């Protein structure tokens with residue numbers, strides 16, 4: 001008996017030693033890897049017309065990159081282009097719906113014609129829809145999958161042949177905390193972001209041998225200013241209220257500028273994954289180490305949310321109440337102003 005315990009202990013310490021040495025080897029390899037610079041690189045950011053994409057575009061231009069942005073809405077895209085060019089640097093703004101492969105190929109073709117090959121692709125375009133499962137339709141699931149899975153796949157297929165030919169390239173897929181734990185009232189969103197994590201991890205593994213480094217970024221709530229443009233179902237005013245207040249709460253959400261910096265650093269290092277913010281790190285660890293407890297906590301959180309079912313969709317900007325106009329959402333509203341989230345006509 002004593003001998004068995006001794007052998008088990010020996011096995012355990014050898015295992016710990018091997019894991020420690022493995023982690024150290026990965027760390028040393030990461031440190032020795034030449035640092036990637038964005039200077040004079042061509043970067044495509046899908047959905048760079050507002051929010052996080054726009055914040056990343058600003059940072060990349062400051063570092064000397066050429067930046068192409070896209071989005072569906074021509075006016076906000078144009079406002080973003082004007083703002084970015086004013087700051088100095090080369091900017092290309094192309095109207096494109098990433099759900100449509102023909103439009104994606106036309107956008108990447110325009111970048112090739114303008115600047116040559118794409119060095120960095122950031123799949124950032126996203127939509128968010130909040131509401132209880134009962135208010136979600138099949139179309140909501142299809143739309144989320146179209147934007148968050150097919151969109152990044154189309155852009156990847158459009159840039160990878162040229163990256164392979166040159167033996168170099170970077171791809172960042174912006175998933176979410178929702179791609180690590182399925183957050184209540186965000187089921188289509190979470191399902192599609194989980195799918196993106198699977199796609200991104202697989203691309204990482206298979207493209208590494210071609211010199212292409214793929215990073216999966218999973219940020220928690222960020223103050224990009226997006227709640228106004230998100231969609232709400234069920235009791236849309238109440239859904240918008242809890243979501244907008246959370247989005248504006250320090251500790252629960254992170255500034256978009258800080259998150260963008262962390263994501264770009266992860267891309268520069270060629271990291272496999274960027275878990276951005278403490279809530280994402282805790283949720284990821286919780287689901288891996290204590291899945292039943294995590295499920296219990298999420299079930300309790302779900303019970304606190306409004307349960308009304310209504311399949312009509314309303315934008316955040318159509319769901320304002322005294323709560324969402326109060327100081328409780330101040331930080332999020334300021335972010336919306338900074339990051340081109342408010343409808344301001346150019347004419």
Ligand SMILES: NC(=O)c1ccc[n+]([C@@H]2O[C@H](COP(=O)([O-])OP(=O)(O)OC[C@H]3O[C@@H](n4cnc5c(N)ncnc54)[C@H](OP(=O)(O)O)[C@@H]3O)[C@@H](O)[C@H]2O)c1
Nearest residue numbers: 047049051052071072073097098125126176221222224226
């Ligand atoms: N904000 C957060 O708290 C948070 C947290 C975790 C992850 N994320 C992820 O981070 C990314 C950026 O979020 P955000 O807060 O910056 O969102 P946002 O402010 O709503 O910006 C979304 C961008 O994507 C574009 N877009 C949406 N659908 C598109 C489509 N079909 N084709 C092309 N462009 C499209 C939008 O432009 P148009 O509408 O004009 O097309 C816009 O430029 C998203 O993938 C989101 O899921 C956000």
